[in-house]
Amino acid sequence: MPHTPGSGPVGENTRALSLPEAPVPAERPLRMPVYRATTYAFDTSQEFADVMSGSQDGYSYARIDSPTADAFASAVAALEGAGLDETVHGQPFSSGMGALSTVLMALTEAGAHVVAARSIYGNTYSLLDGLLRRFGVSTDFVDVTDPDAVRAAVRPETRVVFTETLSNPTMTVSDLPALAQIAHEAGARLVVDSTFASPAICRPMEFGADVVVHSATKYIGGHSDTTGGVAVAGRDLIDRVRATRVDLGPCLAPDEAYLLHRGLETLPLRVARQSESAAALAAALEDHPAVERVDHPSLSSHPQHALAGKLFDQGRCGGIVTVHPKGGRDAGMAFADRLRLSTIAPSLGGTHTLAGHVPTTTHRTMNEAELGAAGISPGAVRFSVGLEDPQDLVDDALRALDNG
Ligand SMILES: Cc1ncc(COP(=O)(O)O)c(C=O)c1O
Structure with a gap:
């Protein structure tokens, strides 16, 4: 409710609820304003009715x-x-x-x-x-x-x-x-x-x-x-x-x-970097003697490598790399535990590199046959590559594999 000076004395609660409104600046704010209101006010009942019925564009209630x-x-x-x-x-x-x-x-x-x-x-x-x-x-x-x-x-x-x-x-x-x-x-x-x-x-x-x-x-x-x-x-x-x-x-x-x-403002920068680093990590681990297979579409060994080239911008193939170490479940979990730069955690797409053993976490509801049919080895470890220097990530992963 706008402040109405001169409208006579009112009680302290009415006064507290009639404070001056924040000005709408004539200049353009450089950042997007955050509108926390759940509820929007109208000048007339007709306007309220028109916005609620959808015959006029406007905001009424934040769930809508x-x-x-x-x-x-x-x-x-x-x-x-x-x-x-x-x-x-x-x-x-x-x-x-x-x-x-x-x-x-x-x-x-x-x-x-x-x-x-x-x-x-x-x-x-x-x-x-x-x-x-x-x-x-x-x-x-x-x-x-x-x-x-x-x-x-x-x-x-x-x-x-x-x-x-x-x-x-x-x-x-x-x-x-x-x-x-x-x-x-x-x-x-x-x-x-x-x-x-x-x-x-x-x-x-x-x-x-x-x-x-x-x-x-x-x-x-x-x-x-x-x-x-x-x-x-x-x-x-x-x-x-x-x-x-x-x-x-x-x-x-x-x-x-x-x-x-x-986040959208830095999305291309982050994703380009994460894609490049993921490709570097995948290439560095693919031929390691302790590794059975690495999944990343940047690799020519990936079944959809050529399709990725057709659908994806500038050779970017994403920041997720899945490594299948030899030696099954224990070897995979131990590999993840030996990583120092990657944090063991769920989710993906953030600035920090995360790693997780796939069969015991994201795909824990699948039995061995289902995992096999989906191409997920018992030792599979998924990396969500972040923004660290790629060589550091490669060195860390190679050290974790070498010390297995
Ligand atoms: C591919 C994919 N789709 C959807 C979701 C669900 O997203 P949210 O956790 O934001 O509900 C996830 C979450 O991990 C995901 O990986």
Whole structure:
């Protein structure tokens, strides 16, 4: 409520609630303001009614829309849509899972069918295989590197083909143009989780994706201090995603939105450096006698090395490297424990290099046969390469292998 001088004496509480408002500066602030308000005021009841009904654009309540979160989502949309003729739009979320669950619910209904990549993030798998199945949405999980398997799995009720640009932990590259074609021929949408790539490596909508989703917690935020998510799509689909988000409620908090927006400014610098360092680490470890295999698309031994060259910008292949040491589970865990520069921790995409034994952590629910089928050896250790000097990371990893 604005301060109204001269309106007569009022009680101390009214006075406390009638303080002067912060000025709106005429100059442009160099940083994006953080709007913490949950609630917005109107001059008239008609304006209030028009904004609430959607006949007039505006802000009313932060779970519905909020300026700082919107600015973040629009910024991601600008990056994802940089090479497109049409304008694409973003929706902000409180987490990557908030974005994924909302998008998948927005595009399906009871009786609908999804074709999803077999090796996807564990919670996305359980969302599709558990929660959504309970609500009548069935999913077939297939090897997305085999287009015939994807084509064979789609059916008239298929609404979504779902994949990740780069999958965890083997860094499998999805053939996005082929998947888009299969989805569209079946009347379905291609939804891509591009968390491991980020728009600094690949923009899936340029290759036919209909919706791109990120856990912004990872590369977009980039500093392991913020949880958030974002979805980008054309106008019709993003309106459906927004309406579903408003009902489900995973709205992005303004302070988180500010940090994620700030992260975007250094995203290409960070991801370029992380990709280069990851490639150097992968190349240095691949031929070590204690190593069975290294997964990184920069290596010519990687099954999708050539595809990465077609889809990814400037040879960048991401900051995740998975090393398969010889000697099984104990050797892998001991290798991770001997690393000094890398911290044993979950998550990825931050400034510090993190390492983790895959079968006992991110993929602990898979049995030996499933791990084997997914190309994950019992000793697999995943690195999320940070911004340290690459030679230091290489030296540290070689020392940890040599001393095994
Ligand atoms: C590929 C991928 N997608 C989605 C998520 C979920 O993101 P969040 O933890 O922000 O909900 C993760 C988290 O690790 C992820 O790795």
